[in-house]
Amino acid sequence: MTMDYDALYKLTHGLYVLGARDGEKFAGSIVDAVMQVANKPWVIAVSCTNSSYTKECITKDKEFSLSVLSKKVAPFVVANFGFQSGRNVNKWEKVDYCVVDRLPYLKDNLATLHCKVLQEVVFESNTMFIAEVLSCANNQDEEALTYNDYRTYFKKDVLKSFEEMKKGGETAMTDNEVKEKDVKEVQKSEKNDGKHWVCTVCEYVYDEDVPFEELPDDWTCPVCGVDKSLFVLK
Template sequence: MDENALFKLTHGIYVLGTTDGSRCVGSIVDAVMQVANKPFVLALSCGNHSYTKSCLHTAKEFSLSVLGKEADPFIVANFGFQSSRDVNKWENVEFEVWEGLPYLQKSLAGIKCKIIQEIAFESNTLFLAEVLDCQIGSQDGEPLTYYDYRSYYKDGVIKIFNEQKDRMKGKQMTEDKNEGKKWVCTVCGYVYDGDVPFEDLPEDWVCPLCGVDKSFFELQ
């Protein structure tokens, strides 16, 4: 089986917003599609490792801000390369709260959804969600696709993440504690379980699943 075939399936790139009960949280998602039109229903897949997934289970509602091809790579780095467990991501961007959910001020569209069903797999949870409301956003242009991300956009995201780590981490929520924690790839969710201590891996070591370097791993 050549798993690269699955990268030929493409989707858009979205900032998902929800709440953990005390603050707005969220992440980048691409695994979203419309699966019914009466009522309008979307399918969303979330990695089980993500804080967003655990919050959706309780909040039962989320927003999607649709990114365009002109979207600032900082947005993808901020929401996709770190966890809301550690950082208040929304404080790093311009956003507005509408009916309790956060939306980017600059996006192609905003969509509000209510979760109606949840199916758990080993790696991911599939949410089916009814569209409660949606509107065209303040930006024009074509949607950014996951194919765009992999073919030319990703390098800019990695660059800005490395350059602006301080800006993003400036809003830390907690301190790292090594005990009982695992090194997890913040891009794809791979959990490092090798015999060599993670800290001792060579600097050119890369994630075996998605290929990003050690700097994208964090203790969770």
């Protein structure tokens, strides 16, 4: 049996802004892993990355909101909620939102759901919240944005918006991404003293995130195909 992970992208989902509460503050992130699992009572499942601040808030507060996104949503909304962590920035103050029953909702939504966690299923990477729908509203008849829309045409506009956010001086990376990137940059410059590994055959300069020393023995130059032993530090 093969494991071609692209198969998992064929499981289609919608896209949502998941809202949560942290005391007097709000948290929120983009999620696609949402499905209805029962209608007696009305129950849905939402899967959150364990490192997400929104996940942390839901684990504490046991309630969350969902705003269903339409195909007409501004790419900024996905960049704002999906590409940076609420630990660094108040994402909600950058969008039009309202608060109902303690929780934040995007004003521009197709539908909204207010949910109470019944159960948490914890995996190494994610936590699945199984939650009862306490109330819900069907607000617009536009078409829902799907995860497939995001992957096939919407992502490029989201990335453009993310670049604009970065130019505006805001951190648009999640905590983990920032930390990982910083650590890698420091490791690289400390180890190699500003030098680069260069192929002695074709002059290809290795500049990837994985340190050259940690590449497997059978790694070969992506340009001319010679092995690691023909690289020198310059």
